[in-house]
Amino acid sequence: MDIIILGFGVIGRGLAKVLYNKSDYLSKNYGKFNVVGIADSSGGIYNKDGIDLLKAIEVKEKTGKITNYKDAKKMDILDLIKEDGDVVVEVTPSNLETGEPANTHIIESFKNDKHVVTANKGPLCLCFNELITTAKKYNKIFRFEASVGGAMPIINLAKETLAGNEIYSIIGILNGTTNYILTKMEEEKIDFETALKEAQELGIAETNPSQDIDGLDTAAKIVILANAIMGLNKTIKDVKIKGIRRITPEAILLANKRGYTIKLIGNVNRKKLIVEPTLIPKYSPLNVKGTLNVAMFETDLAKEVVVVGRGAGPIETSSAILSDLISIYKEIKK
Amino acid sequence: MDIIILGFGVIGRGLAKVLYNKSDYLSKNYGKFNVVGIADSSGGIYNKDGIDLLKAIEVKEKTGKITNYKDAKKMDILDLIKEDGDVVVEVTPSNLETGEPANTHIIESFKNDKHVVTANKGPLCLCFNELITTAKKYNKIFRFEASVGGAMPIINLAKETLAGNEIYSIIGILNGTTNYILTKMEEEKIDFETALKEAQELGIAETNPSQDIDGLDTAAKIVILANAIMGLNKTIKDVKIKGIRRITPEAILLANKRGYTIKLIGNVNRKKLIVEPTLIPKYSPLNVKGTLNVAMFETDLAKEVVVVGRGAGPIETSSAILSDLISIYKEIKK
Numbered sequence: 001m002d003i004i005i006l007g008f009g010v011i012g013r014g015l016a017k018v019l020y021n022k023s024d025y026l027s028k029n030y031g032k033f034n035v036v037g038i039a040d041s042s043g044g045i046y047n048k049d050g051i052d053l054l055k056a057i058e059v060k061e062k063t064g065k066i067t068n069y070k071d072a073k074k075m076d077i078l079d080l081i082k083e084d085g086d087v088v089v090e091v092t093p094s095n096l097e098t099g100e101p102a103n104t105h106i107i108e109s110f111k112n113d114k115h116v117v118t119a120n121k122g123p124l125c126l127c128f129n130e131l132i133t134t135a136k137k138y139n140k141i142f143r144f145e146a147s148v149g150g151a152m153p154i155i156n157l158a159k160e161t162l163a164g165n166e167i168y169s170i171i172g173i174l175n176g177t178t179n180y181i182l183t184k185m186e187e188e189k190i191d192f193e194t195a196l197k198e199a200q201e202l203g204i205a206e207t208n209p210s211q212d213i214d215g216l217d218t219a220a221k222i223v224i225l226a227n228a229i230m231g232l233n234k235t236i237k238d239v240k241i242k243g244i245r246r247i248t249p250e251a252i253l254l255a256n257k258r259g260y261t262i263k264l265i266g267n268v269n270r271k272k273l274i275v276e277p278t279l280i281p282k283y284s285p286l287n288v289k290g291t292l293n294v295a296m297f298e299t300d301l302a303k304e305v306v307v308v309g310r311g312a313g314p315i316e317t318s319s320a321i322l323s324d325l326i327s328i329y330k331e332i333k334k
Numbered sequence: 335m336d337i338i339i340l341g342f343g344v345i346g347r348g349l350a351k352v353l354y355n356k357s358d359y360l361s362k363n364y365g366k367f368n369v370v371g372i373a374d375s376s377g378g379i380y381n382k383d384g385i386d387l388l389k390a391i392e393v394k395e396k397t398g399k400i401t402n403y404k405d406a407k408k409m410d411i412l413d414l415i416k417e418d419g420d421v422v423v424e425v426t427p428s429n430l431e432t433g434e435p436a437n438t439h440i441i442e443s444f445k446n447d448k449h450v451v452t453a454n455k456g457p458l459c460l461c462f463n464e465l466i467t468t469a470k471k472y473n474k475i476f477r478f479e480a481s482v483g484g485a486m487p488i489i490n491l492a493k494e495t496l497a498g499n500e501i502y503s504i505i506g507i508l509n510g511t512t513n514y515i516l517t518k519m520e521e522e523k524i525d526f527e528t529a530l531k532e533a534q535e536l537g538i539a540e541t542n543p544s545q546d547i548d549g550l551d552t553a554a555k556i557v558i559l560a561n562a563i564m565g566l567n568k569t570i571k572d573v574k575i576k577g578i579r580r581i582t583p584e585a586i587l588l589a590n591k592r593g594y595t596i597k598l599i600g601n602v603n604r605k606k607l608i609v610e611p612t613l614i615p616k617y618s619p620l621n622v623k624g625t626l627n628v629a630m631f632e633t634d635l636a637k638e639v640v641v642v643g644r645g646a647g648p649i650e651t652s653s654a655i656l657s658d659l660i661s662i663y664k665e666i667k668k
Binding site: 018022025026145151152153156157160161162163164165166283285287288289299301302303304305306307308309310315316318319320322323325326327334 | 352356359360479485486487490491494495496497498499500617619621622623633635636637638639640641642643644649650652653654656657659660661668
C-alpha cells in the first residue's frame with residue numbers, strides 16, 4: 001500500500017518512525033506499507049519506489065525542510081496528491097478557523113482517487129458533511145480516529161464495537177493539557193498561572209495555550225464526535241464553550257471537600273454541545289489524572305461504556321493513524 | 335441475513351428481544367436480520383420465513399420449551415444447524431470442563447456453511463485453536479465479543495482499534511459477581527458470606543457461586559484474551575487461579591488505610607496467566623465499583639488503554655452479540 005504523508009511535524013515524523021520500526025511486523029501480518037510521498041510547508045517530495053524514512057526524518061530535523069531530501073522528485077503539495085498512491089495521511093497543523101490547508105488536501109485526495117486518514121480537527125469540525133459526501137462520491141474510505149483522544153479508542157470503537165447501539169450522549173475529558181493543569185492545581189494546591197507555566201516548561205502546554213485552556217480544542221473534538229458518531233450536523237459554532245482560566249485552587253479544594261473534583265468536560269447529546277468546567281465525583285471513572293483522556297458513552301444496549309487513554313504524543317497518535325491505515329489495507333486488499 | 339439461535343435462556347431471549355425492538359433500525363441501516371431457527375434443550379424449531387420472536391419468547395417463558403412454538407418445523411439441534419441460514423448464534427450455557435454441547439454446535443455450524451457468533455466461554459477456553467482452524471478451513475467468520483466482559487468492548491477493540499499495536503499485557507476485573515461482593519464488603523464492612531448471600535438474593539450471584547468466586551470464570555476469560563488477542567495457545571489448565579473466599583473485611587480495611595482496595599484481577603502476559611485477589615491503588619482506573627468490568631491493555635504504541643463497561647445482563651450481552659452480527663452482515667453483503 002503506497003502512502004503519502006502531508007505534514008511532517010511531530011505527528012508526521014512520529015508516524016514515519018512507527019512505520020519504519022514496524023515495517024517487518026506490517027509486512028508479515030498485512031503487507032508492505034510504503035511511504036512514497038512526504039510534504040511539509042516547504043513543498044512535497046515523491047519517489048514511487050519509496051522514501052527512506054530515517055533519512056527523511058534526519059533531513060527534516062536538521063534542515064527544517066523535507067524538500068532538502070535527495071533521491072525524490074520535488075513538487076507542490078497539490079501535485080504530490082496527483083501522483084500514484086493509495087492513501088493520503090493528512091497531518092498538517094489544525095486550523096480551527098478555516099480548516100485549511102487540510103480541507104483542500106483532503107478533498108483533492110478524494111478527487112485524485114486516494115483514501116484519506118487524518119488527525120486534523122480543523123476540516124472535521126468545520127466541513128464534516130462536505131468531506132463525507134466527497135469521500136462517498138469518489139468511493140473512497142475516510143478515517144480519522146486520531147483526531148479525537150489520540151490513542152484513546154473512540155470513533156471506531158463507537159462505530160464498530162458499539163454498532164447497533166443508539167448513543168444518547170458522550171461526555172469526557174478530551175484535552176490532556178487542561179487535565180494536566182487541573183490535576184496539578186489539585187495535587188499541589190497551586191494557582192492556574194503557576195500550573196500553566198509548569199505545563200509550558202514541560203512542553204505539555206503550548207506557548208499560546210488559548211486553544212486548549214479556553215476550551216476550543218475540546219469543542220472541536222465534541223463536534224467531530226457529534227457528527228461522526230451521533231449523525232448530527234454541527235460545527236464548532238454550535239458549541240457553548242467555557243474554559244478553565246477562572247478556576248482557582250480554592251474552588252477545587254471546596255469541591256474536594258464535598259467528594260468532587262473539577263474537570264474540563266466536553267458533553268454532547270442530541271440537544272446540546274457544551275464544554276465547561278464540571279464537578280465530577282472523585283470515584284467516577286471520569287476522574288482520570290494527568291494528561292489522560294477519558295470518554296463515557298451512554299447507550300441503549302451496552303448502557304455506560306468508558307474508555308481511557310493517552311490523548312496526545314506523536315507515537316500514541318500514530319497508533320490511531322496506524323489502526324486506520326491497517327483497516328484501509330484490509331478493505332482494499334480483499 | 336438469516337440467523338439461527340442455539341440456546342434460549344436469558345441471553346438467547348435477550349438477543350431475541352433486542353432483534354425485535356431494533357428491527358426497524360436494523361432494516362434501515364443495514365438489512366433484515368431474520369431469525370429462522372431457535373433451539374433450547376428440548377430441541378430446535380425452524381421456519382425459513384422467520385420466527386415470530388415475541389411469540390417465541392412467550393412460549394419459552396410460559397412452557398419452558400421452545401419446541402411448544404407452533405408454525406415451525408421441529409427437529410434436533412444438529413439437524414437445525416443443517417437448515418438454510420447465514421449465521422448461528424451459540425448461547426447455550428457455558429461448560430468450562432467439556433465445552434459441550436457448544437463446541438459441537440460451533441464446529442457443525444462451520445461445516446454446514448454458517449458463520450458463528452458466540453458468548454460461550456467453554457469452547458473458547460478449551461479448544462480455541464480447533465475452532466479457529468475449522469472456521470478458516472470452511473472460510474467462515476467467527477466472532478465472540480460477548481464471551482468476555484459482556485458489553486465492555488474488548489476483543490474487537492484490541493483487534494481493530496488497537497491494530498498495529500503489540501499488546502504486552504491485559505489486566506482487569508472480568509467478573510461482575512466478585513466485584514459486587516468485594517465492593518459490598520468494602521462499603522458496608524460486611525464479611526464475605528453476608529455479601530455473597532446478598533448477591534445471591536439479588537440474582538447477581540448464582541445458587542452455586544463457585545465458578546465466579548473461585549476464579550474459574552475469570553480464568554476462562556483471560557484464556558480467551560490470551561488466545562484471541564495475544565496469539566497464544568493456552569487453555570484454562572495453564573492459569574494459576576485463586577478466588578476470593580478468604581478475603582476478610584479486615585484485609586480490605588487494612589488495604590484502604592494504605593490507599594488500596596482489593597479486587598479479583600485476571601492478568602495475562604506472554605509469560606503467565608494468573609487470577610488472584612490483588613491490591614489496586616484507590617485512584618487506579620482499575621478501581622471500578624459494583625458489577626462493572628474493567629480491562630487495561632499495555633501496548634507499545636498506544637501505551638495504556640482502559641475500558642470499563644457492564645460485564646453481564648441479557649441486554650448488555652446482546653449489545654456485543656449484535657455488534658458481531660452487524661460486522662458479519664457488512665462483510666457478507668459486500
